Amino acid sequence: MPLGGGNKCGRCSKTVYFAEEVLCDGQSFHKSCFLCMVCGKNLDSTTIAAHMDEVYCKACYGKKYGPKGYGYGQGAGTLSMNKGESLGITQETPAPHRPTTNANPSKMAQKFGGSDRCPRCGKAVYAAEKVIGAGSAWHKIGCFTCATCGKSLESTTLADKEGEIYCKGCYGKNFGPKGFGYGLGAGALAHTQ
Secondary structure (H helix, E strand, O other), X not given: OOOOOOEEEOOOOOEEOHHHEEEEOOEEEEHHHOEOOOOOOEOOOOOEEEEOOEEEEHHHXXXXXXOOOOOOOOXXXXXXXXXXXXHOOOOOOOOOOOOOOOOOOXXXXXXXXXXXXXXXXXXXXXXXHEEEEOOEEEEOOOOOEOOOOOOEOOOOXXXXXXXXXXXXXXXXXXXXOOOOOOOOOOOOOOOOO
């Protein structure tokens, strides 16, 4: 502590005595000098935001140093045309918009105007209802079912043959090995007399 009383105020540079001292970020302030650098509001421990020896209320700090764009700095639902010139903010000019030239790599999507077609029903399959199986996009509800028994499928219960999908049971019965002991389920042997 320097001679002659107390520390120097971070705002007015005058001596701060113990009874009127407010500490923030290693600096001392008079209670009357502990104000936002932009709007002049009184600050306390819940409303302070410090930045390089400067103190701000959280709203002004957000406007000056926070993210920029629609929905930031003003509160929900508020639209402002203020670009921050009063805070010393200079605007960068955005680069001109250049649309991408990437075409959808799916041959099915190119054929049908941007969306894949379901092999079962032939209708467009959109992202919210899409399931991939046997190299094609299927509707999750109604189409992603066994071709033989109609049971709903998942990636772990799927078997495919020539672009059609089956449950593992039906696939084994129709396309699996044939002979004594096969096709009735795992470990089952048929005994005939």
